Amino acid sequence: xNILLLGSGGRxxxxxxxxxxxxxxxxxxxxxxxxxxxxxxxxxNVKVTDFEGxxxxxxxxxxxxxxxxxxxxxxxxxxxxxxxxNELKDIPVIGPQREGAQLEGSKDFSKQFMARNNIPxxxxxxxxxxxxxxxxEYLATIGLPIVLKADGLAAGKGVLICLTVQEAxxxxxxxxxxxxxxxxxSKVVVEQFLQGIELSVFVxxxxxxxxxxxxxxxxxxxxxxxxxxNTGGMGSVSPVPFANEEFLQKVEQRVIxxxxxxxxxxxxxxxxxxxxxxxxxxxxxxxIEYNCRMGDPETExxxxxxxTDLVDLLQGVAxxxxxxxxxxxxxxxxxxxxMVAGGYPGEYLKNKTITGIENVRDSQVxxxxxxxxxxxxxxxxxxxxxxxxxQDDMFTALQQATADASRIYYDGMYFRKDIGFDLL
Numbered sequence: 432x433n434i435l436l437l438g439s440g441g442r443x444x445x446x447x448x449x450x451x452x453x454x455x456x457x458x459x460x461x462x463x464x465x466x467x468x469x470x471x472x473x474x475x476n477v478k479v480t481d482f483e484g485x486x487x488x489x490x491x492x493x494x495x496x497x498x499x500x501x502x503x504x505x506x507x508x509x510x511x512x513x514x515x516x517n518e519l520k521d522i523p524v525i526g527p528q529r530e531g532a533q534l535e536g537s538k539d540f541s542k543q544f545m546a547r548n549n550i551p552x553x554x555x556x557x558x559x560x561x562x563x564x565x566x567x568e569y570l571a572t573i574g575l576p577i578v579l580k581a582d583g584l585a586a587g588k589g590v591l592i593c594l595t596v597q598e599a600x601x602x603x604x605x606x607x608x609x610x611x612x613x614x615x616x617s618k619v620v621v622e623q624f625l626q627g628i629e630l631s632v633f634v635x636x637x638x639x640x641x642x643x644x645x646x647x648x649x650x651x652x653x654x655x656x657x658x659x660x661n662t663g664g665m666g667s668v669s670p671v672p673f674a675n676e677e678f679l680q681k682v683e684q685r686v687i688x689x690x691x692x693x694x695x696x697x698x699x700x701x702x703x704x705x706x707x708x709x710x711x712x713x714x715x716x717x718x719i720e721y722n723c724r725m726g727d728p729e730t731e732x733x734x735x736x737x738x739t740d741l742v743d744l745l746q747g748v749a750x751x752x753x754x755x756x757x758x759x760x761x762x763x764x765x766x767x768x769x770m771v772a773g774g775y776p777g778e779y780l781k782n783k784t785i786t787g788i789e790n791v792r793d794s795q796v797x798x799x800x801x802x803x804x805x806x807x808x809x810x811x812x813x814x815x816x817x818x819x820x821x822q823d824d825m826f827t828a829l830q831q832a833t834a835d836a837s838r839i840y841y842d843g844m845y846f847r848k849d850i851g852f853d854l855l
Contacts, residue, residue, distance in 0.1 A: 432455055432456065432457060432495040432496055432742070433457055433458045433459075433460070433492055433493050433494045433495050433496075434450055434456055434458070434459050434460070434494065434495065434496050434497075434498065434742070435460045435461075435462060435475075435485075435488060435489060435492070435494040435496070435497045435498070436450065436459065436460070436461045436462070436464075436468075436472070436497075436498045436500060437461075437462055437479045437485070437497065437498070437499045437500055437501070437504060437509075438461075438462075438479060438499070438500025438501045439461075439463050439464055439465050439468075439479075440465075440500065440501070440727050440799045440800075440812075440814070441727050441728055441730070441731050441769070441797045441798070441799035441814065441816075441817035442500050442501075442724075442725055442726070442727035442728075442730040442731070443461060443464070443465075443468060443500040443501075444465065444467045444468055444731075444797035444798045444799065444817070445730045445731045445734040445735075445795075445797050445817075445819070446498060446500060446725075446730065446734065446741075447459060447461055447464075447467075447468045447471040447472055448471055448734070448795065448797065449734045449737065449741045450471070450472075450498070450741055450742060451471035451472060452740075453740045453741060453742035453743070454740070455740065455742040455743065455746070456742050458472065458473070458492070459471055459472030459473070460472055460473050460474075460475050460488065460492055460494065461473070461474050461475065462474070462475040462476075462477040462478075462479065462484075462485065462488060463475065463476055463477060463478060463479070465798045465799065465800070465801045465802060465811075466798050466801035466802050466803045466808045466809075467796065467797060467798025467801060468798065469803070475488050475492075479499075479500075479501055479503060479504045479509075480503060480504055480507060482504075482509060482512045485497075485509070486512075486516065486518070486519060489519060489522060490518060490519075494522065495522065495523075496522065496523050496525065496742075496745060496746070496749060497509075497513070497522060497523070497524045497525065497526075498525045498526070498745060499524065499525065499526035499703070499724065500724065500725070501724060502532070502535050502536070502584065502722060502723055502724050503584065504526075505526045505527060505529075505532040505535075505536075505703075505723050505724060506529065506532045506533075506535065506536035506584060506723070507529070508528070508529035508532075509524065509526070510524045510526055510527060510528040510529070510532075510702075511528050511529050514528070523702075523748075523749030524702070525702060525703050525704075525745050525748055525749070526702070526703040526704075526723070526724065527699075527700070527701045527702065527703050527723050528700055528701075530699050530700075531694065531699050531700065531701040531703075531723060532723040534705070534721035534722075534723050535584070535706075535720075535721055535722045535723040535724070536583065536584060536723070537582055537583065537618075538557075538580045538581070538582045538583075538618075538620045538720070539557040539582050539618055539620055541720065541721050542555050542557070542620055542622075544693060544697075545718055547693065547697075548689045548690065548692070548693035549689060550685065550686055550689050550690065550693075550718050551685055551686070551715070551716065551717045551718060552717055552718040552719075553578070553622045553623040553624070553625050553717060553718075553719070554573065554622070554623040555620050555621060555622040555623065556569055556620070556621055557582065557618055557619070557620050557621075558603070558607065558618070558619055558621060559607065559617065559618050559619075560607045560608055560617070563603070563604065563607055563608065566603050566607070566619070566621060567600055567603070569621055570596050570599045570600060570603065570621060571596055573621065573622075573623050574623060574624070575593075575594060575595065575596070575624070576592050576593060576594050576624045577592070577593045577596070577599040577621065577622075577623075577624065578590065578591070578592055578593075578621070578622040578623070578624050579591045579592075579593060579599065579602055579603060579606065579619055579620070579621060579622075580619065580620040580622060581606060581611075581612040581615040581616035581618075581619060582615065582616065582617065582618035582619060582620060583612075583614060583615035583616070583617070583618075584615055585612040585613070585615040585616070588612065588661070589612045589615050589616060590661075591606075592624065599621075603619060603621070606619045607619055625710040625712055625717050625719070626710075626712060627710040627711045627712035627713070627717070628648075628673060628710070628711045629648065629708070629709065629710055629711075629719065630646055630647070630648045630671045630673075630674055630709055630711060631646065631647050631648065631649065631706060631707065631708055631709065631726055631729050632644075632646050632674075632679070632682050632686075632687070632707045632709060633645070633646075633647070633704060633705070633706055633707070633725060633726070633729070633733060634687055634690075634691075634704065634705045634707065635703070635704055635744060635748060635753065636691055636701060636702070636703070636705060636748070636753070637702055637747060637748045637749075637750075637751045637752070637753040638694070638695070638700055638701050638702055638751065639691075639695070639751065639754075640747075640751075640752075640753040640754035641687065641691055641753065642744065642753060642756070642758045643679070643683065643687065644733055644737065644758075644760075645669045645670055645732075645733045645736045645737070645760055646669060646670050646671045646674040646679065647667050647668065647669040647670070647671065647726070647729035647732050647733050648667060648668055648669075648671045648729075648851075648854070649664045649665075649666065649667040649726060649728055649729050650664065650665045650666045650667070650847065650850055650851075651663075651664060651665070652665070653665065653771075653775070653776060653847075654847075655847050655848065655849045656849065657853075660776050660777075661776070662771070662775065662776045662813070662814070663727065663776075663813070663814055664726070664727060664728045664729075664769060664814070665728075665768075665769045665771070665846070665847045665850065666728060666766070666767050666768045666769050666832075666846075666847060666850030666851070667726075667728045667729045667731065667732045667766075667767045667850075668732060668764065668765070668766050668767070668825060668828070668829070668850065668851040668854065669729070669732035669733050669735075669736055669764070669765045670736075670764065671854070672825070672854050673711060673854075674711070677714075678711065678714065678716065681714075681715065681716055682707070682709065682716045685716060686707055686709070686716060686718060687707065690705065690707070690721075702748050702749070703723065703724070703748065704723070704724055704725045705721060705722075705723070706721065706722035706723075706724065706725060706726050706729075707721060708720040708721070708722070727799075728767045728769050728814075728817050729767075731765075731767040731795075731797050731817045731819045732765040732766065732767045732819060733765070735761075735765040735795065735819055735821045736760050736761040736763065736765050736821070737758070737759075737760060737761075738759040738760065738761050739756075739757060739758050739759045743756055744756050744758065761821070763821050763822060763823055763828075764821070764822055764823070764824055764825045764827075764828045765819055765820070765821045765828060766819065766820055766822075766825065766828035766829045766831075766832045766850065766851055767797075767817050767818065767819040767832060767850075768817070768818045768819075768829075768832040768833055768835075768836045768846050768847070768850055769799075769814050769816070769817050769818075769846060769847075770814075770815050770816040770817075770818065770836055770839065770844055770845070770846045771813055771814050771815060771844075771845050771846065772800070772810055772812070772813050772814075772815055772843055772844075772845075773842065773843020773844070773845060774843065775813035775814070775845070776813060779813050779843075780810070780842060780843040781809075781810055781811055782804075782809050782810065782811070783809060783810045783841040783842040783843060783844075784807050784808070784809055784841060784842075785801065785807075785808045785809065785810060785815070785816070785839065785840070785841045786839070786840050786841070787838050787839040787840050788808070788816075788839055790838040790839070791818065791835040791838055791839065792831075792834075792835060792838070793820060793822075793831050793835065794818045794819055794820040794831055794832050794835035794836075795818075795819045795820075795821075796816055796817075796818055796835075796839075797816065797817040797818075797819060798815075798816060798817075799812055799814045799815055799816060799817055800812015800813060800814055800815045801815060801816070810841055815841070815844070816836075816839065818832050818835050818836045818839075818846075819832060820832040820835065825851060825854060825855060826855055828851075829850060829851045829852070829855075832850075833846075833848055833850070
């Protein structure tokens, strides 16, 4: 079959690498892709939100299945666009329709969904500009620190952790009355802070059946020792050592099954990935957030451990028979180190030439913010490359990925050398 993969980041590079290995994949197209995805298929110069352009690409290339990588086209309704178009409606899209994508597109929607379906989560309330005074009063009752979340998509930037009530009041005011995160913060969820260790569990579902993919943990802070500003993710490991069988059974019973059943009962069709962001609080899982797609850089670690044909699993989602498909997970450990541009996550350097990728020994190099300039590979994004190594144990995987990252060079390059050390 011919497959179209939407996106241009490290997640999409990992998907492209995996999809291209399938005997069922005749031709792979990536829109828009990056300097690395071209080795697995054909890059198409179409933006992920250009639905008409995507339609033409699908028809011109006789595409049989579409896999959506990032959240923005899902929240904007790419799946609904296909279903409403006579020429596209029979082409399966892996990724939820707009209503299901609200699990990520609206923090308020997802918190209410958790409450309705008795999914354990932090206490919270949602406020608007009109209820700012009530918000101030609530801040004084919730305990410190206080978490503020912009309701809508804010490109990973819309979550603040405030250490004092005064700081929380100031930030809440800026978010609601001064549009600190634009339209995304016209509503703000005020949430209790959960103490524990974060991790992510990924689920693939056809709407009735589901498969639980490997767990992973990512590292958001720019600095070593988890210091400094939040980023889109500086690295990841899979599996997560503390997410043992007993803990993952609790996740399945308390979170995954109620989520799938809740979607069904509420008449929300859902075909695709569900990212479940969790806090392990003393051995019990609490929900932090849903995403309507796979995480990045977790995908780079998770995909390395899936031994099954990914196209076969996606066909199961499309045809509604995912329960008949086999999922085999490697017992090995995958570690991902993300290489970023100088200045990231603030204003960062671009258009720097990358050298040394050919020196990488025992890791997979997944491209993120890169483009081809003639024969040269150059930087274009804040997160530039994701170096992933699959080894027998975590220490070796971390050591190998870090060593291989050191073999690559571009001006201003930076990566954390302590990814996963807290788990050793």
